[in-house]
Amino acid sequence: LVLILDYGSQYTHLITRRIRSLSVFSLCISGTSSLKSITDLNPKVVILSGGPHSVHTPDSPSFPAGFVEWAEANGVFVLGVCYGLQLIVQRLGGEVRVGEKQEYGRSEIEVAINSGLFGSKKVGDKQVVWMSHGDEVAKLPDGSRPWRGASRDRWLQLKVRLGGSMGCNTTRSAGWSMENVLDEEIKVIKSTVGTEDHVICALSGGVDSTVAATLVHKAIGDRLHCIFVDNGLLRYKEKERVMETFERDLHLPVTCVDATDQFLSELKGVVDPEKKRKIIGKEFISIFDAFAHDLEQKLGRKPSYLVQGTLYPDVIESCPPPGSGRTHSHTIKSHHNVGGLPKDMKLKLIEPLKLLFKGMSVLIIDLSIFSRRIKVRQLGRILDVPQGFLKRHPFPGPGLAVRVLGDVTTGNALDVLRQVDEIFIQSIKDAGLYDEIWQAFAVFLPVRSVGVQGDQRTHSHVVALRAVTSQDGMTADWYYFEHKFLDDVSRKICNSVRGVNRVVLDITSKPPSTIEWE
Numbered sequence: 001l002v003l004i005l006d007y008g009s010q011y012t013h014l015i016t017r018r019i020r021s022l023s024v025f026s027l028c029i030s031g032t033s034s035l036k037s038i039t040d041l042n043p044k045v046v047i048l049s050g051g052p053h054s055v056h057t058p059d060s061p062s063f064p065a066g067f068v069e070w071a072e073a074n075g076v077f078v079l080g081v082c083y084g085l086q087l088i089v090q091r092l093g094g095e096v097r098v099g100e101k102q103e104y105g106r107s108e109i110e111v112a113i114n115s116g117l118f119g120s121k122k123v124g125d126k127q128v129v130w131m132s133h134g135d136e137v138a139k140l141p142d143g144s145r146p147w148r149g150a151s152r153d154r155w156l157q158l159k160v161r162l163g164g165s166m167g168c169n170t171t172r173s174a175g176w177s178m179e180n181v182l183d184e185e186i187k188v189i190k191s192t193v194g195t196e197d198h199v200i201c202a203l204s205g206g207v208d209s210t211v212a213a214t215l216v217h218k219a220i221g222d223r224l225h226c227i228f229v230d231n232g233l234l235r236y237k238e239k240e241r242v243m244e245t246f247e248r249d250l251h252l253p254v255t256c257v258d259a260t261d262q263f264l265s266e267l268k269g270v271v272d273p274e275k276k277r278k279i280i281g282k283e284f285i286s287i288f289d290a291f292a293h294d295l296e297q298k299l300g301r302k303p304s305y306l307v308q309g310t311l312y313p314d315v316i317e318s319c320p321p322p323g324s325g326r327t328h329s330h331t332i333k334s335h336h337n338v339g340g341l342p343k344d345m346k347l348k349l350i351e352p353l354k355l356l357f358k359g360m361s362v363l364i365i366d367l368s369i370f371s372r373r374i375k376v377r378q379l380g381r382i383l384d385v386p387q388g389f390l391k392r393h394p395f396p397g398p399g400l401a402v403r404v405l406g407d408v409t410t411g412n413a414l415d416v417l418r419q420v421d422e423i424f425i426q427s428i429k430d431a432g433l434y435d436e437i438w439q440a441f442a443v444f445l446p447v448r449s450v451g452v453q454g455d456q457r458t459h460s461h462v463v464a465l466r467a468v469t470s471q472d473g474m475t476a477d478w479y480y481f482e483h484k485f486l487d488d489v490s491r492k493i494c495n496s497v498r499g500v501n502r503v504v505l506d507i508t509s510k511p512p513s514t515i516e517w518e
């Protein structure tokens with residue numbers, strides 16, 4: 001095991017991922033973890049990540065007392081990167097000082113090829129790296145020697161007293177695979193929940209919560225109780241489709257609650273997108289609360305745990321680093337996440353994907369939602385979640401409420417939108433384009449336009465089609481359909497959806513637009 005102690009750098013998970021990609025099992029835990037939690041994991045290598053702190057700041061995070069002694073006594077290799085390096089140097093009696101110049105951006109370093117750090121791997125003697133540091137090592141601790149030098153004699157990396165090669169051959173742990181991790185995860189869930197407690201889970205119909213629930217179900221069977229809420233904002237036949245997957249394919253115990261009236265009556269007359277989202281979040285919580293209460297009556301005991309399909313990128317999105325520009329995603333997550341449950345429910349969280357992914361090298365520094373889909377799919381495949389389900393495009397928590405612009409309860413807007421969306425998506429599937437498009441959907445516009453249908457003047461609805469390619473949902477480009485495809489779809493929509501006489505295509509990228517229209 002390679003253990004990464006996280007001090008908050010933005011690339012900590014890139015390290016974890018890189019190591020995993022070498023088929024070496026790696027885990028990432030807080031840099032301030034106790035000595036026991038570190039030693040219990042019995043790592044062969046510990047990497048101290050970088051971070052935004054300075055060792056000179058009072059209360060800056062650090063490894064626990066006794067860590068270095070334990071590493072030395074057990075022949076554990078320790079690698080410090082940036083802040084991690086400075087921490088080791090300071091703790092071992094070297095000197096870290098505020099650099100005369102801060103160094104940000106591209107820099108070239110010289111690499112001592114036979115240093116041992118890279119094992120037998122061939123690397124050029126010069127490497128371009130991206131620097132981001134203010135402090136620097138002025139004096140090495142006694143008994144240490146430099147391995148690599150940077151321009152201007154700055155020590156970049158250093159092996160402190162702990163001897164030996166860190167080449168990955170020594171750490172390649174045999175047989176690490178997704179299956180092993182899953183087995184491990186199931187064991188952890190079993191021992192966490194024990195033999196008596198009950199667990200609840202809100203299924204959204206999305207891949208993450210489905211895979212999380214399936215994993216927990218494998219671990220504790222029908223002591224898992226899932227709820228799926230039809231909020232009246234779902235796509236065409238969505239409820240039937242997802243319930244079929246839950247029940248027929250995955251044998252998940254799911255209670256389906258029809259809360260259409262409750263949601264739509266609260267949304268009546270509301271046009272502000274953020275207000276819509278808040279209302280939807282609140283209604284979800286009240287339904288969930290009632291579900292837990294009913295369960296308590298039935299079982300004679302309160303459910304103790306709540307499963308969430310949180311992935312590591314969600315965690316990052318919920319607390320974006322300053323200046324990352326990810327405040328928008330922060331907003332996204334706060335609305336549909338059932339984490340905001342009433343306090344008196346006192347549920348403990350089980351987040352199997354978060355645990356799994358947090359320590360997994362598959363995690364990605366750019367937090368790509370695209371990659372995340374791939375990895376959850378991989379998990380899903382092992383758990384027998386049907387392929388078609390795993391490949392579904394993302395669907396926002398507030399559902400069609402953010403695709404009917406303005407008041408969602410106006411006329412038959414939701415109904416019209418469902419039909420248009422279904423035709424569009426089905427046409428995309430028929431044309432074999434579904435997998436190359438990141439997300440596609442229709443939008444109902446709160447305007448009418450004049451048309452002529454069957455020799456009659458009409459004053460009907462306008463719908464927009466949106467299809468994007470993206471890596472992570474943070475930026476996106478509109479998808480270039482063939483004209484013939486668009487022509488067919490537009491014709492099909494106007495011919496079969498009553499009340500629509502105009503179809504427009506959204507040809508804006510993100511930025512300046514967002515993917516959703518609200």
Ligand code: XMP
Pocket residue numbers: 277328332333335336394395396397398402439473474510513514515516517518
């Ligand atoms: P935007 O519109 O912000 O969307 O470019 C980026 C991705 O996030 C999805 N999205 C949401 N997902 N709750 C969600 O669960 C939301 O409130 C929400 N708003 C947008 C959107 O579908 C796209 O995949």
